[in-house]
Structures are given as C-alpha cells and as structure tokens.
Amino acid sequence: MEFADTITEVARDGDRREFDTLVERYHKQAYNIAYRMAGNHADAEDLTQEAFIRAFRFFGQYRRELPFDSWLYKIMSNVFIDRLRRRPKANIRSLDAPVVTQEGEAQFDVADPCDGPEDVVLSREMDVRIQAALETLPEAFRITVIYADIEGLSYEEIADVTRTNIGTVRSRLHRGRRLLRDKLKKYADQLL
Amino acid sequence: MNCRHVVNSSSAYVDGELAGAEMLEIRRHLSNCRECSEEYEFVRVTKRAVARLRTVAPPEHLAASIVARLDEVSIPPFQRALNGLFRFTARKLSPVAAALAVSCVALAILTAGGQDRLLDERLDIVASAPLSVHVESASLQPQIPDTPITYSSSKPLVVADHAGGAFQLADMSIH
Numbered sequence: 001m002e003f004a005d006t007i008t009e010v011a012r013d014g015d016r017r018e019f020d021t022l023v024e025r026y027h028k029q030a031y032n033i034a035y036r037m038a039g040n041h042a043d044a045e046d047l048t049q050e051a052f053i054r055a056f057r058f059f060g061q062y063r064r065e066l067p068f069d070s071w072l073y074k075i076m077s078n079v080f081i082d083r084l085r086r087r088p089k090a091n092i093r094s095l096d097a098p099v100v101t102q103e104g105e106a107q108f109d110v111a112d113p114c115d116g117p118e119d120v121v122l123s124r125e126m127d128v129r130i131q132a133a134l135e136t137l138p139e140a141f142r143i144t145v146i147y148a149d150i151e152g153l154s155y156e157e158i159a160d161v162t163r164t165n166i167g168t169v170r171s172r173l174h175r176g177r178r179l180l181r182d183k184l185k186k187y188a189d190q191l192l
Numbered sequence: 193m194n195c196r197h198v199v200n201s202s203s204a205y206v207d208g209e210l211a212g213a214e215m216l217e218i219r220r221h222l223s224n225c226r227e228c229s230e231e232y233e234f235v236r237v238t239k240r241a242v243a244r245l246r247t248v249a250p251p252e253h254l255a256a257s258i259v260a261r262l263d264e265v266s267i268p269p270f271q272r273a274l275n276g277l278f279r280f281t282a283r284k285l286s287p288v289a290a291a292l293a294v295s296c297v298a299l300a301i302l303t304a305g306g307q308d309r310l311l312d313e314r315l316d317i318v319a320s321a322p323l324s325v326h327v328e329s330a331s332l333q334p335q336i337p338d339t340p341i342t343y344s345s346s347k348p349l350v351v352a353d354h355a356g357g358a359f360q361l362a363d364m365s366i367h
Binding site: 031036049061123126134155177178180184 | 274
C-alpha cells in the first residue's frame, strides 16, 4: 500500500512539474485568446485561470502526442460557453481603459516597434473597433473567427477544438465574417 | 458555378480550405465577376484585419497566480484513478483502445455506484407521485391495477400528471 502511494505521489509530482512548465509556456497566448473572446482583462484573466485549472484536473488524460494548446483551447471554449450561459450579459469595457491590478496596470504589447506614432494610434483605434465588432458576434461565431484568424487553426483543428464538424466550422466562419464585414464596412479604407 | 455558391465559399477560398478543382473554378469566376470579386476582397480584408489585432499581454502575475491556485486544486480519488488508468493504458494501448478502456471502467464504476443512487432517487420521486392521467375521452380512462405495483427495469411506462396536465413518461415499468 505504501509503495502504491509512493508511486502515485511521484507521478503526481511529475505531472505537476510538467504542468507548471506548460503554464509558463502557454499562459500568454491563452490569455490573448481569452481576451479576444471575453473583451476585457478581468474576464480574460478568470477565463485563463479557470481553463488551466480545469486542464490540470484532467491532465492525466491529456495525450502527449497532441499539441497542448489545442487541448487547452478545447477546455477554454467550454469554460467560455459555460460562463456565458451563467451570465448572459457580457461585461464590456474599453480596450483603452487601464486595468488596475495588485501588481500595477495591465498594458498592451506594442504591435510593432517599427510603426510610427500615427500608425500605432490608427492601429489602436481599429483594434478597438474590430474587438467591439467581434463582441457583437454570437459566441460560436466569435470563437470560430478567433481560432481561424488569430490562432490560424485549420478548419479540422477548429472542428476538434469546438467539438463540431468541418461543415459547421465553415458555415460559422462565413456567417461570422459577413457580420464582421457589415460592422466594419464603413472603415473599409482603413482596413486595407 | 453561380455567384451564390462563390459567395458562400468565399471564406473557405480565402482560407485555402477548398479542393484544388473548386479553388480553380472560383478563381476563374472571380476574374469575370465584379460583385463576387468585391465580396471576396472584403472577406480577405476582414480576415487580415482580425489577424492583425495586437497581442494582448497578460498581467505579470498571471502565471504565478495560476500556479498558486493549482496548489489548492484537489483531484477527487475517482478522477485520479481515471487519470492514472488513462496514463497507463495510453502507454500500453493505441489511443482508441485506451479511450475505450477508460470509458468502460468509468461506466462500470458509475453503474456500480453513483448510477444506483440516482436511480433510487428517481424511483422515490416517481413512486411518490400521484398516478393520474389527463384524458378527453371517457373510454380511455386509465386502468388502475388492484395488485401492488413494483418498479424494476428502466422501460418508460408510468404516466405522472403534473399541474399542467401534460403526460410525462418516467423510466419505469410496472409488474
């Protein structure tokens, strides 16, 4: 019995060390996706934390031959949908509003150090508009667009992550982009 | 190939998710159809705009917060056993066989334990519900048996009547 306990303990410690490394490696890209889904820092942080914690609970069932980020996104999509069901109205805040945390204010990464000041301002304005447009999409469309266009996942990968089929992914993406197009049409010249 | 088909396929075309022959057909259509070409162009621009959204950096404490919260996570023994079994079978068997093995064990555990409790609860609920049926025709009055009723298998038969008068089948059978 003691031997079995020791084996279990060693396996758990090994899992924990491996998982800590994965948290360190993937938390930034997970947070970025969570932010684009949720639209604000507070919810993005909660969503990221919850996705990692849920992943840790089921880490023993994670198949190492598959990419960890795809597995995490699958969990994150479920957490996001669960949360929306519990709280139908999203809490939407401006992208420009600084968020005060215990460690200070959370800031954006600079998009491109080569951009001039005018480009950065323009980019930030469009960033806000595109994010606002994303938030108007039904959540299934929004998630699909984010995985396709921000993460660059293939239709097959999105179908796996969102537990649906390729035909549905194709339809959601098409309808999502058409809705986005309608919202952003007046800024067409700035999108080019 | 008509315009409707091309418009509906414009996203998949932009993403390179169509088969070669269809890609070529759409490309040919786009070069001759101004309306479809404009639609395609805006889909392409929209995709590019979303792709160019800046990467949002997390608060600096995020990774540490997650790791700290992991210390508080307690994995139930049942889940730990499943995780261990999955890990073991994944090493020894193919992924499909491993998933099947774990599913079978989980099902067996559920059937032996939690499922029984669930079934007992449902039996109590249905057994304590009044037996009545809302019917229009007198000739269809329910037959109430004189002998005692016992519930055993899971076939739907008993009709429980609630305030709305709707029929509701319970997972029961009467012997």
